[in-house]
Amino acid sequence: METAYCIRRVADGALLASLRDIEGTSEWQRAPLYAVVHLRSGAAVLETGQTSFTIQAPVLLFFTPYQEYAFHGDFSGSHLSFHSDFYCIEKHRHEVACNGVLFNNIYTPPFVPLDEEQAGPVNNYLRLLHDAMISNDDLAREDLVIAHLKIILIIATRVKSRQIEEALTHLPADAGPRLGEFHRLLEAHFTEWKKPADYASAMHITLKALSRLTGKYLSKTPSALIAERVVQEAKRALHFSHLSVKEIATALGYDDPLYLSRLFRKQTGVSPREFRQQTGVTILV
Numbered sequence: 001m002e003t004a005y006c007i008r009r010v011a012d013g014a015l016l017a018s019l020r021d022i023e024g025t026s027e028w029q030r031a032p033l034y035a036v037v038h039l040r041s042g043a044a045v046l047e048t049g050q051t052s053f054t055i056q057a058p059v060l061l062f063f064t065p066y067q068e069y070a071f072h073g074d075f076s077g078s079h080l081s082f083h084s085d086f087y088c089i090e091k092h093r094h095e096v097a098c099n100g101v102l103f104n105n106i107y108t109p110p111f112v113p114l115d116e117e118q119a120g121p122v123n124n125y126l127r128l129l130h131d132a133m134i135s136n137d138d139l140a141r142e143d144l145v146i147a148h149l150k151i152i153l154i155i156a157t158r159v160k161s162r163q164i165e166e167a168l169t170h171l172p173a174d175a176g177p178r179l180g181e182f183h184r185l186l187e188a189h190f191t192e193w194k195k196p197a198d199y200a201s202a203m204h205i206t207l208k209a210l211s212r213l214t215g216k217y218l219s220k221t222p223s224a225l226i227a228e229r230v231v232q233e234a235k236r237a238l239h240f241s242h243l244s245v246k247e248i249a250t251a252l253g254y255d256d257p258l259y260l261s262r263l264f265r266k267q268t269g270v271s272p273r274e275f276r277q278q279t280g281v282t283i284l285v
Contacts, residue, residue, distance in 0.1 A: 016086035032278035042075030066268035196222035
């Protein structure tokens, strides 16, 4: 039976962070926690509900609260999960700019392949994080874990940012600008335009051509990307504001909050209210 090392809040015993070893096929995961998964050796098929990827160790993977995922294969590694009360990636965005790169990035797969040179430092800081997690000395234990986590996130953010830049340079001449245009349109209009045909029309291409473009290079349909972007923004509003579900739905372009609630539950497995209850509300200063 696998052992999990945990950090809990003193006041009520709530789970703040957990670290465990993983090996072989995993069950479906969907928790109100961020997760950083490290595959040290082997290979696996990652399933995220909508898409699947074949990944080869060494690799780091990043998941947001209530994101669904599972691994199948012959591999070994570690699984770190943490609540935003323990470490808030948005609150520390000026120190570690990982939000939108590692987490909450709907345009790239949720993993960062590592070469031998990059894997060395990651292994080292994960070992230090592990040692801090299992320590019986409570003096600055949480601070040590957070410090090592920050460094791992910084390394991964730098690596993934370079990988994204390199990937863009290898796209066919017509694909890069088209993907960039779709990205800009989606970011500008996801609260207004809910149909893929709206984006295809603005890009002066057919809906079939847009579907081919996103399917080939993003492994998702235009509809899936629109839905993910809406739910991503809903998560942000639920977690970082006291706006009601109705107010959030209105801001996202829904006259009836039930439409947003159904979409949200389909994507996350929980209602907006349940999401807020489990992840809490953090007001950014």
